[in-house]
C-alpha cells in the first residue's frame with residue numbers, strides 16, 4: 001500500500017484556491033497529519049479574471065471553509081444575487097409581449113399538504129398575466145423593489161430568500177489565498193511549471209519549474225485554466241467540444257462605472273439577448289461587470305464590440321474591453337492517472353447560468369469525498385469522478401440549449417440556427433416533447449447528477465412561454481379553489497417581505513461597515 005500523503009494544486013485562480021481550501025479544511029477536520037495540501041501558482045501567468053456571478057451552492061462552500069461573510073463582502077466587493085433576469089430572450093426588442101422574465105433561486109411555494117401550484121398555474125388559476133415565477137414565489141417582487149434577500153441580523157450565509165453572490169473574481173482568488181494559508185495551513189509556492197515528467201505508467205512523476213526546481217506529489221490537481229498544462233499538454237486527455245450545440249465561443253467584456261456612487265444595485269444578474277448571443281450585466285459594490293458572449297460563426301469581433309458599446313451607452317466611454325475565446329466542452333477523462341483537472345482545465349460552459357464556479361465547487365466536493373488513502377486506489381476514484389462530472393456537463397448543455405431553442409426570435413441567423421432541431425440534443429428534444437402534455441417533474445431527472453433543480457427547468461420553460469396543454473387532464477386537478485387562495489397568499493406574503501427586507505445597497509454597505 002502506498003499512502004497518499006501530498007496533494008499539489010497547480011494554479012492559483014478561483015479553481016485552484018477553492019479546491020485547495022475545501023480539501024485542506026476536510027483533511028484538517030479528519031486528521032491534520034494525514035495529507036498535506038500544497039499550491040503552486042505562477043506570477044507570470046494571469047487569472048482569467050471573469051467569474052463574477054455564482055450559484056447558491058457558494059454559500060455552503062464559503063461557510064464550510066470558514067470564511068466570515070462580512071469579510072467576504074468587504075474583500076471581494078460582493079453583492080447579493082437572487083436569480084437571473086432574462087431580457088429579450090422570448091422575442092426581439094420592440095415586439096409586443098413581455099420584455100423580460102425572472103429565474104429566481106427560491107423554489108415554488110408549497111404548503112405542507114397543499115396542492116402543487118404549477119398545474120393550476122397552467123390551467124389559468126393564478127391571476128391573469130402573472131408569469132409562473134411571479135405567481136409561485138415572492139422573489140421576483142423582492143428583486144423588482146431592490147430588496148436584499150436577507151436582513152442584517154440573519155446569520156452568515158442565511159436569509160429568508162435563497163441567494164448567491166456576485167463578486168470581483170480576482171479579489172476572490174486573493175481572499176481565498178490569504179484564508180487558505182492563514183487559517184487552513186495550505187503551503188503556497190510561487191513558480192511557473194515548465195513541464196511535467198511522466199513515469200513509465202504514464203503518471204506524473206514530477207513537475208519542473210524554473211524558480212523552484214522540481215516539485216513532487218502523489219496527486220496533482222490541474223487548475224491551470226484554459227492552458228490545461230497537465231491534463232491537456234502533458235497527459236493529452238481529449239477535450240469534447242459541445243460547439244455543435246452551444247454556438248457561443250467568444251466574449252468581449254468591460255468593467256463599467258455606475259452613473260452615481262449611490263446608484264441602486266440590482267440583486268440579480270441581467271442577461272440581455274443580442275443578435276448573436278447575449279450580454280451579462282452584474283452589479284458589484286462600486287462598478288458593473290459587463291460582457292457580450294457571442295458566436296464567431298454569426299458575427300465578428302468588430303461588430304460584437306460595436307453592439308456591446310451600444311448597449312452600454314455613455315458608461316462605455318473611455319473604457320477598455322477585453323476579448324476572449326473559448327470552446328464550450330469538457331474532458332470526459334478529467335481525472336487521468338494521478339492528475340485531476342478542476343475548473344477551466346477540466347471544461348468550460350458558457351456563463352449563461354453561472355455554472356463555472358459551481359462546477360469547481362462540485363469537483364472539489366467530489367475530489368474530497370473520493371480522495372483515496374491509497375495511491376493504488378486512484379483508478380477507481382477517477383472512474384467515479386469522471387462519470388459524475390461528465391453527466392453534469394451533459395445536463396448543463398441541455399439546460400443552456402433550452403434557453404436558446406425555445407426562443408421565438410428569428411431576427412438573425414444566430415436565433416434561426418438555434419431553433420434548428422439538428423443542433424438540439426435528443427435528450428432535450430425528448431424532454432420538450434413530453435412537456436407539451438405534462439409539466440416537468442422531479443422524476444424526469446436523476447437527482448444526484450443534476451446541476452439544476454426541477455424548479456429551474458420550470459422557471460425557464462414557462463418564462464420562455466413554452467406551452468403545456470393540461471386541458472385534457474383538467475379533471476385530475478380538482479383543488480383549484482385552494483390553489484387560488486395560495487396564489488393570493490403568496491402575493492400577500494410578498495408585500496410583507498418588502499417591509500421586512502432592507503434595500504440591497506443599504507444592506508451591503510451596512511454589513512461591510514460592521515466588519
Ligand code: FAD
Nearest residue numbers: 011012013014015042048051053193225343344351356357
Ligand atoms: P484561471 O483563473 O485562468 O487560473 C489559472 C491559474 O493557473 C492562474 O493562477 C495561473 O497563474 C496558473 N497557471 C497557469 N499555468 C501555470 C503554470 N504553467 N504554472 C503555474 N501556474 C500556472 N464562472 C462563473 O461561475 N460565473 C460567471 O459569471 C462566469 N463568467 C465567465 C465569463 C467568461 C467570459 C469566462 C471565460 C468564464 C466565466 N466563468 C464564470 C468561469 C470562471 O471564470 C472560471 O470557472 C473560474 O474563474 C475558474 O478559473 P480557473 O481557476 O480554472 O482558471
